[in-house]
Amino acid sequence: MSTPTLGPSLPLDLPTPPPLHLSSSYTSVISIGGGYADSRSRARSESQTRWQLDVEQDEPELREYQLKDLPYADVELDARKHRSPNFATVLLSLFRTLRIPGWSSHRLTPANVHLQKISGALTNAVFFxxxxxxxxxxxxxxxIYGPSSSxxxxxxxxxxxxxxLSSQYSIGPKVYGTFANGRVEQYFPSRTLTAAEMRxxxxxxxxxxxxxxxxSVDLERVVQDDISLPGVWKNITSWLVPARDVLGLLAKVPLPLQHKWANxxxxxDLHRFAQDVSTYQALISSRTPPVVFAHNDAQYGNLLRLTKPLRTPSSSPLAGATLPPQHQLIVVDFEYASPNPAAFDIANHFHEWCFxxxxxxxxxxxxxxxxxxxxxxxxxxxRAYLGHSATEEQLDQLEREVREWSPASHAMWAVWGLVQARDDVIGLVNEGVKAEGGDFNYLRYARGRMEWFYRELQDLIQLEKPQLA
Structure with a gap:
């Protein structure tokens, strides 16, 4: 499906509330440069799951996204079968097809392949x-991409x-190749942070x-899509329609009151939610900070701590030198990365302290x-983000920006949770109340994030009242 940009209103045929004009002037403390790039649509199809219910049309065949110069193998893996003996056999064949250095030898046997499933990954299944x-x-x-991630x-x-990022900025892992529903990446000797360690x-x-x-990454180099609006608004817009479809399916299943997804x-109410997001967007639109290349998902599972210190590449004038202490951290999983205000990325990270x-x-x-x-x-x-020479005024300004963009994070992940719950809801439709769902409760997560969106939006409106008087 193509990625729509946020127009004058959110979807669902709802009118946009009139803008709430703010009297105070606004200048962001974040002033990292950015630029515009040509927009690019996406054509990812849905997975090949077949439902045991009437739908308007079957899902199209799975198609692979291929990047020029990246090896590709026409193989589809089922993460649920990673413990089966045949899984390692298929993996070795995949690695040979992709010509991954060190993995092409026919001396390698499936019995000696070791897989370690990584926790904390909510969209995909990730293995070392x-x-x-x-x-x-x-x-x-x-x-291995999640079935609803497309x-x-x-x-x-x-x-x-x-x-x-990997070739020009030495940020993140190198991609060795792709296959029908996933990719193979460089491994860093590392471990994911824990929730407590991140704090x-x-x-x-x-x-x-x-x-x-x-x-500080140059947006014009990295981003291929239009950045005339922050990515958070585009995400909410494009995800609302499939989220509505998930809720529509859920409403067809009679659930007992004690069921975890009852009510x-x-x-x-997605209609109300869309209207309130539009109101919120209007509230902060007159003072949107410059957009930066934002990760948008800086949770502990996407932050790796090296177990062996990295050194500068041999081609560098400082070859062999130990990198700065903060480079013990490797940032991974850029699937939700997009242009957004820096304050949105920071606010989103602070929310992840709570999970x-x-x-x-x-x-x-x-x-x-x-x-x-x-x-x-x-x-x-x-202070670490701005530099220790940051003034009190700059610290206070960044705090205001983070507070203003905090509800946007809750709103985006609330809709995300509904879309991710699709397979759980299909299970309910097919199997009834005995369906247990997956290993994460996306529906309860979505409802919780939506509740926090409303709480923080009301707090923000209360803070703005003196300026609007």
């Missing part, structure tokens, strides 16, 4: 693939971004420094507000 026996080829990262993500844009003062400073480096289809996706499925979706960083912890992050 290693071969502990001789000849010990390099460890790889195998990423609705949410432009894979061609993501691959282009990864290629440019430590020193680690928070490193994340702030790395985020500033990412925000969600009635609790979530622990490693908890049992019953509670992993829950936003623990008590873990949200205090003002002192936020300012610790801001």
């Amino acid at each position: 693939v290693s071969y502990p026996q001789a000849p010990k080829p390099p460890t790889l990262v195998l990423r 609705v949410l993500i432009s894979r061609p844009s993501e691959l282009q971004t990864l290629h440019i 430590e003062p020193q680690m928070s400073q490193w994340i702030g420094m790395r985020m500033r480096e990412l925000h 969600i289809s009635t609790d979530i 622990d996706y490693s908890r049992p499925v019953e509670t992993s979706w829950y936003l623990e507000r008590a873990n949200y960083p205090t003002l002192g912890k936020r300012r610790n992050f801001y």
Whole structure:
């Protein structure tokens, strides 16, 4: 499907409320340059899942996004079968087809292939693939796309971004090749951060420094899409329609009151939500900061800490030198990266302080507000992000921007959660209330993020009332 840009109103045939003009002038403390690029549509089709219910039309065949100069293999992997003996056999054949260095030897046997599933990845299934026996080829990262991710993500844009970031900025992993529903990436000797570790003062400073480096990337080099509007508005617009379809399916299933998804289809009013997002957008539109290249998903599962220090490349004048301490962190998963105000990316990261996706499925979706960083912890992050020479005025300005863009993060991920719940809802339609769903409660997550959007929007409106008087 193509990615629509946000026009005068959000979808669902709703009128846009009149703009709320603010009397105060606005200049952002973030002034990293950016530029415009040609827009590019996406043509990713849905997965090949077949439903046991009447639908208007069948889903089209799965098609692969291929990037020029990247090897491709016409293979589709099922992440649910990664423990089956045949999975390793298919993997070895895939790696040979992609001609991945070290993995083409016919001495390698499926029995010695070791897969480690990585927790914290909510959109895709991610594995570390290693071969502990001789000849010990390099460890790889195998990423199998989630079945609903094609609705949410432009894979061609993501691959282009990864290629440019790794080749021109030494940010993120190299992509070795793609296959029908995933890709194979460079592995860094590392581990993902934990939820608690991400909140430590020193680690928070490193994340702030790395985020500033990412925000300094030249948009014209990395982004192929139109950046006339922040990516968050485009995402909400394009995701609302499939989210409405998911709620429509859910409403057809009679659920007992004690069911974990009972009342969600009635609790979530997408028409009202779209109108309120438009009101919110109008509220902050007159003072939107410059957009930067934003990661938009800086949660602990997307932040790797190296277990061995990296050194500068041999081609560098400083070859062999140890990199700065913050470069112990490697940022991965750029599938949601897009132009956004820096404050949106920071606000979104602060929300991730409140989640622990490693908890049992019953509670992993829950936003623990008590873990949200205090003002002192936020300012610790801001100083690292802006530099220790930042003035108090700059710190205060960034805090205001983060507060203003915080509801946008809740809104975007609320709609995302509904779209991601598609397979769970299809399971309900096909199997009834006995369907248990996957290993993450996307529907409860979506409802929770929407509730926080409304709370923070009301807080923001209350703060704006003196200016609007």
